[in-house]
Amino acid sequence: MKQWNLLAENRQKRIERGLTITGRIADPDKIVALLEALIEPGDRVCLEGNNQKQADFLAGALCALDPARVHDLHMLLSVLALPEHLDIFDKGIASKLDFSFSGPQAVRLARLVADGKLNIGAIHTYLELFGRYFIDLTPRVALIAAQAADRHGNLYTGPNTEDTPAIVEATAFKSGIVIAQVNEIVDVLPRVDIPADWVDFVVQAPTPHYIEPLFTRDxxxxxxxxxxxxxxxxxxxxxxxxxxxxxxxxxxxxxxxxxxxxxxxxxxxxxxxxxxxxxxxxxxxxxxxxxxxxxxxxxxxxxxxxxxxxxxxxxxxxxxxxxxxxxxxxxxxxxxxxxxxxxxxxxxxxxxxxxxxxxxxxxxxxxxxxxxxxxxxxxxxxxxxxxxxxxxxxxxxxxxxxxxxxxxxxxxxxxxxxxxxxxxxxxxxxxxxxxxxxxxxxxxxxxxxxxxxxxxxxxxxxxxxxxxxxxxxxxxxxxxxxxxxxxxxxxxxxxxxxxxxxxxxxxxxxxxxxxxxxxxxxxxxxKDLVRASGGLYVPPKRFRNW
Amino acid sequence: MKQWNLLAENRQKRIERGLTITGRIADPDKIVALLEALIEPGDRVCLEGNNQKQADFLAGALCALDPARVHDLHMLLSVLALPEHLDIFDKGIASKLDFSFSGPQAVRLARLVADGKLNIGAIHTYLELFGRYFIDLTPRVALIAAQAADRHGNLYTGPNTEDTPAIVEATAFKSGIVIAQVNEIVDVLPRVDIPADWVDFVVQAPTPHYIEPLFTRDxxxxxxxxxxxxxxxxxxxxxxxxxxxxxxxxxxxxxxxxxxxxxxxxxxxxxxxxxxxxxxxxxxxxxxxxxxxxxxxxxxxxxxxxxxxxxxxxxxxxxxxxxxxxxxxxxxxxxxxxxxxxxxxxxxxxxxxxxxxxxxxxxxxxxxxxxxxxxxxxxxxxxxxxxxxxxxxxxxxxxxxxxxxxxxxxxxxxxxxxxxxxxxxxxxxxxxxxxxxxxxxxxxxxxxxxxxxxxxxxxxxxxxxxxxxxxxxxxxxxxxxxxxxxxxxxxxxxxxxxxxxxxxxxxxxxxxxxxxxxxxxxxxxxKDLVRASGGLYVPPKRFRNW
The missing domain is CATH 3.40.1080.10 (Glutaconate Coenzyme A-transferase)
Structure with a gap:
């Protein structure tokens, strides 16, 4: 008799293992142990690397996993932006990659491929990668970033919602596991961008997630x-x-x-x-x-x-x-x-x-x-x-x-x-x-x-x-x-x-x-742009030279 | 001095008018008055007509509006499936239509166009219509259908989520108004598909929304x-x-x-x-x-x-x-x-x-x-x-x-x-x-x-x-x-x-x-299909001839 709920059953076991480590609002000091409890070798893991917003705390935690326990991960990333995104491969934790854009890491990526440490599945546009999340590249685990969570696990992504809804929907509705790093945990969110139902663990990162101002031209x-x-x-x-x-x-x-x-x-x-x-x-x-x-x-x-x-x-x-x-x-x-x-x-x-x-x-x-x-x-x-x-x-x-x-x-x-x-x-x-x-x-x-x-x-x-x-x-x-x-x-x-x-x-x-x-x-x-905005636009420091 | 929040201000006025008629969990008997309070002449109104799920109660209510008060609506519909979808034009409440599919109403639609009662903006595929919701056809009001709501206004769409997320996101985040008809109002939803934040009014329809089994072939x-x-x-x-x-x-x-x-x-x-x-x-x-x-x-x-x-x-x-x-x-x-x-x-x-x-x-x-x-x-x-x-x-x-x-x-x-x-x-x-x-x-x-x-x-x-x-x-x-x-x-x-x-x-x-x-x-x-499913598939009555 074929069993048809292997994913959900396996998910349940992982969640139980995770809950022996820490609560649903997870202790940031236990993040590595939590990920080791939740992630299994060979998993497809979507690590939220967007054009701007980066789940950098979770990326760092992923790099700290013991490759003897967690290895051969198949990473899914929109954007390879941080060194950690490739460290995962260098350390033998992940071996396969499907992605869209690797601007800042393009040279190192080529080197890892040449060294045989990284096997590229395919290079995509964003939309086709999202499409595949619902077809043949559904994430088993999604590591995402949001601005804030409430105590139920509802997420506020704020202006940088970016890829989060597509990633979470594909993962949560195929018995996958969703872990969110947030900048803060609050009693009442300004608004709900992702319902708590779709999220398994929330962890407050010690520093706010990294954001890259990519579209500013002086x-x-x-x-x-x-x-x-x-x-x-x-x-x-x-x-x-x-x-x-x-x-x-x-x-x-x-x-x-x-x-x-x-x-x-x-x-x-x-x-x-x-x-x-x-x-x-x-x-x-x-x-x-x-x-x-x-x-x-x-x-x-x-x-x-x-x-x-x-x-x-x-x-x-x-x-x-x-x-x-x-x-x-x-x-x-x-x-x-x-x-x-x-x-x-x-x-x-x-x-x-x-x-x-x-x-x-x-x-x-x-x-x-x-x-x-x-x-x-x-x-x-x-x-x-x-x-x-x-x-x-x-x-x-x-x-x-x-x-x-x-x-x-x-x-x-x-x-x-x-x-x-x-x-x-x-x-x-x-x-x-x-x-x-x-x-x-x-x-x-x-x-x-x-x-x-x-x-x-x-x-x-x-x-x-x-x-x-x-x-x-x-x-x-x-x-x-x-x-x-x-x-x-x-x-x-x-x-x-x-x-x-x-x-x-x-x-x-x-x-x-x-x-x-x-x-x-x-x-x-x-300065003219700031003036045109009536002082509402506040350029990042590197663009301020007055 | 140009004002930049006209949409939000106007939205606030409409909501206040609506709340003088009924509460956020609206009285179904007051639905016509509520819509007359919320909808203004010339509005772009997205009425959820999917391939399967139909916001039929709200469609009927729309037809009962007084055309002297509400007229020249620009209707947005994925699918023209119900007679009410065209009655709105026949009665002079709406005048313009952008849509994707009109299968069951295709003949009457052609007649209304010939009679000059309906002006077609364009015919789309589903995905491009959704795309336009975020560009130049953003709905001012969205009338949608869900399986259930809780008392906060969170929605459970169940298996027929269909177009709801795209419609609601485009409307709610451009200071539009979202009204949901639901089959039931419950204390705790099986899951949240649409956060309450994105929904303005919820009304329990007297009968469950209509669903069409389009993909069943004997x-x-x-x-x-x-x-x-x-x-x-x-x-x-x-x-x-x-x-x-x-x-x-x-x-x-x-x-x-x-x-x-x-x-x-x-x-x-x-x-x-x-x-x-x-x-x-x-x-x-x-x-x-x-x-x-x-x-x-x-x-x-x-x-x-x-x-x-x-x-x-x-x-x-x-x-x-x-x-x-x-x-x-x-x-x-x-x-x-x-x-x-x-x-x-x-x-x-x-x-x-x-x-x-x-x-x-x-x-x-x-x-x-x-x-x-x-x-x-x-x-x-x-x-x-x-x-x-x-x-x-x-x-x-x-x-x-x-x-x-x-x-x-x-x-x-x-x-x-x-x-x-x-x-x-x-x-x-x-x-x-x-x-x-x-x-x-x-x-x-x-x-x-x-x-x-x-x-x-x-x-x-x-x-x-x-x-x-x-x-x-x-x-x-x-x-x-x-x-x-x-x-x-x-x-x-x-x-x-x-x-x-x-x-x-x-x-x-x-x-x-x-x-x-x-x-x-x-x-x-x-019957073979039912048998193959182990009795889990339950065909609609019209397909059962044994």
Whole structure:
């Protein structure tokens, strides 16, 4: 007779073992013993490492486990951010990893893979990793982080809700075990983000969980070339397609766009016509546009350090709880970015002749994060909008195929990046990295056939309008400036593409390059951002230089 | 000075008005007055109409509002299932509609549109509608349904959680108002699905909310042709690609596949190799495969009437709470279906020569539901699996392009559907419907360039391997049987495609057609399903004929 409740029975035993160590509100001094009682060898363990919020106390405790007792863990992490995330492998406690992004730990990750200490299951986007939590990668144990708990175990995640709901739901409803580290235990929570029912143990960490301010860009570092590119983006794409629902990538290029909405875009009469709704973390660079009334709503994947008071004071714009603080949710915001936004625009490191782009560089396994999800045509989308229909029409003009819309996916990049590395290449480094890290296919960030526009300081290449792979290649070369790829352009063909409006120079859009100065930035430095926020934005110390 | 908390202030006023009518645990007799106090003209109102669970009491109350006081509502509904959902428009209370699926009300919906009484914003898939709730269609008021509430307002949704979490989160965290109808109010809930913080008013409905058993198919109605098609699916696709993570559409074709897993697939040695993980409602037809140990896990969009006790007894397979009952979640399961499954297979009504398929028929605006989301290549997916890689390789073979994987999207359809209507057509009815209903583009369910295989009783057309649009058209004609489309095939080209393995007949797969009898079905009728479940499955009355 087959038994059908092995997971629940095993869970019960683990909980009983755990309760012999400490109570449900656990003694932080006993955390290592508690984890040894709760975790079994070979377990799939989801350790909450988000883009911002880190379950750092639990990560440290995991590293202190006895590898003779707990080993061969299969770790699930959105983001490998802390050294502890890899120490677990170095110490022989874990052996397999499925993850999304490893930015700060990318070099060490590559080394551990080469040393055979770590076996990568796969590299994901956030949303597909969450999806797998409900299919074939359901966590047996989830180690998560919250702002506060009450004595029942209800959790308050505050503005950095991020991945917590998706992780906890998948774990708690498949007879898994959920352990939360919290900054404080209180009698009454400001609000409940995760019901106590879904949580097994709560432990107050000796220090508040680590949060990384990833989305803050100092306007002082924005160049005039970036201002010019931002102007072309607004006039040549945002206005051209009437893009109302947007996701911006991270970086100075898109920060420049955010900062000239209230100046340049306003002067073009675009308020209320572009950039009304956003799937975006609360970028400080968006403050001037919000204050100017450009932005109607922002839903966020996570929060951003220093923006707390500003968000609380702008509840008509952000998603906030009744306590006034934000509720972010990466799963829902990624869904919104995929399906409810008409455009993704972001930077990259390398673009090849087919338009494939990658941020992979040799010796680093950096992962994908969320960009491939947002930077891909949502082929399951069925609702129309003018921007989506226009992009779809351009892609299909002159072809006898079923009409459909298309997402605008814009790569914005200077032709040379730092250290004079060309952004345009014949062959992506991703190919070599795939060999090096034994990946099945090269780690492409955004595939060429999903990219609709490439924007450099030389102009815009509208790939939607290209009729052949050759035209596409020349359109890319035609905005690749003085890089070898750009120098090898077929000049006649590029001029033809320009005549047909496939390549647009600043002057073709009626943009006066002399206007492209930092004077267009609605905030020129961090202090201006603080001022624009009415003193509500409080930048982290490292960004305060006044 | 701009005010930034208009939504929260307005919300507060509405709540105060509401509390003059009745308490937070509202008097059901005062529901109409309560809604009139809470809802304002022009509001976006999300009325919970799921695939299964219906907030029917609140729908009825909405219809009883005085249109002089409450009018021009913009309704948001996943599914238009009840007459009340359209009565609201007929009575002049609502004027605009954004929705996903309208199956049972499709004819009346078309009439109301023609009469100018209803203006459709757009037709969505479920997941994109949820996405828009966080971007540009955030509900001002949400009218939802739950199984039970406690006196604080915590909600227990039980197995039919469905869309509730996505709706409530979007509404509650943007200063909206959430009103829940519940079947009972209890002291202690079996578990908390929605925290009380997120809910404003709770009302006990006089009768339990309506639930529709949509996914139950009586095995007695499965034909031997369908058994043959199921055999070809398993041998020619599931085994060929090693498909472990699957989403099945609704209908008898896929029910037949589910029912021959423990017989035919078992005999091929496929247990543990195919169909291990599912994004699927708890189909009763899956019971024999579960009992045979084929199925390791099932995550569900919603539940299915009669499956409650079976699910509770199989917690290793289904996602259940600590109370033993299921937790479904349409948003997470759709995400899983999109990104974590290697294959979608489902039926359709019409397929054209490019492989575009549609369930649209004239005079009916039936919407999309979830199929387009699952039945599309997830271009943002980055993790590899053997099935995904193989499909991607086939699609790109001989072409010098960046390698990438691809989702298997299979259309399974008999060449003639009921009333001898051909399933293959030169031109989809969707074109005419687009004109009729003034849609921007034809309502295509699955686009041809996302379809990888078409399976009929005549065989399998593998569209991945077609090199040109002409080959693709002939591959489709080559499995279109005696329909006019099939009869017009180029016989030589079809034979060539067969030689190249692009078209596969049953005999090409080594399938003995004489074996395709109902004897292969692990359950031949509803009683067999009950027996296979050990008496745990309790079919709804209409399915019990013994």
């Amino acid at each position: 306007p002082a570092l924005i160049s005039e070339v970036q201002v010019l590119m931002a102007m072309m983006a607004i006039k040549g794409i945002y206005a051209e397609y009437g893009v109302e629902r947007i996701n911006h990538g991270i970086g100075f290029d898109t920060a420049a766009i955010e900062l000239i909405l209230p100046t340049y875009a306003e002067s073009l009469g675009l308020k209320g016509k572009i950039g009304r709704h956003w799937a975006l973390n609360p970028h400080p660079a968006l403050i001037p546009a919000i204050e100017a009334g450009f932005v109607e709503s922002v839903h966020s994947f996570g929060s951003e350090l220093g923006m707390e008071r500003y968000i609380e004071a702008r509840p008509d714009v952000f998603f906030v709880g009744r306590d006034g603080s934000m509720r972010s949710n990466r799963a829902m915001s990624q869904t919104a970015g995929l399906y409810a936004c008409d455009m993704f625009i972001g930077s990259t490191l390398q673009i090849d002749l087919q338009g494939n782009s990658s941020t992979a560089t040799l010796g680093r396994i950096s992962g994908f994060g969320g960009a491939p999800n947002m930077g891909s045509d949502a082929r399951g989308r069925r609702h129309a909008s003018p921007a989506w229909l226009k992009a779809g029409e351009q892609a299909r003009q002159g072809r006898d195929v079923m009409p459909r819309g298309q997402k605008l996916v814009v790569q914005i990049v200077e032709t040379f990046r730092e250290h004079m590395q060309p952004a345009f290449v014949e062959r992506l480094d991703a190919w070599q990295l795939a060999d090096q890290a034994k990946l099945a296919i090269p780690p492409v960030m955004i595939y060429g056939d999903d990219v609709t526009h490439i924007l450099t300081e030389e102009g815009i290449a509208n790939l939607l309008l290209c009729r052949t792979p050759e035209e596409r290649e020349q359109a890319i070369r035609g905005v690749a400036g003085y890089t070898p790829v750009g120098m090898a352009r077929d000049k006649k063909m590029v001029e033809n593409l320009r005549d047909r409006g496939i390549i647009l120079r600043a002057e073709d859009m009626g943009i006066d390059k002399r206007m492209a100065t930092r004077d267009l930035l609605a905030a020129k430095n961090m | 095995p007695a109605l499965i034909s031997e042709v369908q058994v043959l098609m199921a055999m070809m699916a398993i041998k020619g696709i599931y085994a060929e690609y090693g498909v472990e993570r699957i989403n099945h559409g609704i209908g008898f074709d896929t029910a037949a596949i589910e029912l021959i897993l423990p017989t035919y697939a078992e005999s091929l040695g496929l247990k543990g190799k195919i169909g291990r993980h599912w994004a699927l409602n708890p189909h009763p037809a899956l019971i024999p495969a579960i009992e045979a140990g084929f199925v390791e896990s099932v995550h569900s969009f919603g539940s299915e009437l009669g499956m409650e006790r079976y699910i509770e007894a199989r917690p290793d397979v289904f996602f259940v709470g600590r109370d033993g009952s299921m937790r479904s979640n349409r948003a997470m399961s759709q995400t899983a279906g999109l990104y974590a499954c290697d294959m979608f297979i489902g039926s359709t009504l019409q397929i054209d020569l490019q492989g575009n398929s549609s369930t649209a028929t004239l005079g009916r605006i039936s919407g999309f539901g979830g199929a387009p989301n699952m039945g599309s290549d997830a271009r943002g997916r980055r993790h590899a699996s053997p099935a995904w890689l193989k499909a991607g390789e086939q699609a790109r073979q001989g072409r010098d392009v960046m390698p990438r994987g691809q989702k298997l999207v299979v259309q399974i359809v008999e060449t003639f559907r009921e009333h001898m209507q051909p399933a293959f057509v030169e031109r989809l009815d969707a074109w005419q419907l687009a004109d009729q209903a003034k849609l921007a583009i034809p309502p295509v369910m699955i686009y041809g360039d996302d379809v990888t295989h078409i399976l009929t009783e005549e065989g399998i057309a593998n569209l991945l391997l077609c090199r040109t649009p002409e080959e693709r058209e002939q591959a489709i004609r080559g499995v279109a049987g005696y329909t006019p489309v099939g009869m017009a095939r180029d016989k030589k080209m079809v034979e060539n495609l067969r030689d190249r393995g692009i078209i596969l007949r049953a005999e090409d797969m080594g399938i003995d057609k004489r074996m395709a009898t109902r004897d292969l079905l692990a359950a031949k009728n509803m």
